[in-house]
Amino acid sequence: xxxxxxxLVDVKSLLTLSMAGVIYILIFKGxxxxxxxxxxxxxxxxxxxxxxxxxxxxx
Numbered sequence: 525x526x527x528x529x530x531x532l533v534d535v536k537s538l539l540t541l542s543m544a545g546v547i548y549i550l551i552f553k554g555x556x557x558x559x560x561x562x563x564x565x566x567x568x569x570x571x572x573x574x575x576x577x578x579x580x581x582x583x
Contacts, residue, residue: 536572543568 543565550557 536568536575540568540572 543561547557547561547565
């Protein structure tokens, strides 16, 4: 169990979770989310999913 948690806490995951947190906070406060932030988040999630697919051998 501990090894799975350590695997989840890598730079990609922390960056993705922190960006998602910032976007959620902005949305809940009623502040408009800048377009560049949503674009960067999309790129980051796409890279993360792509690397996961490559690791599993599906691609």
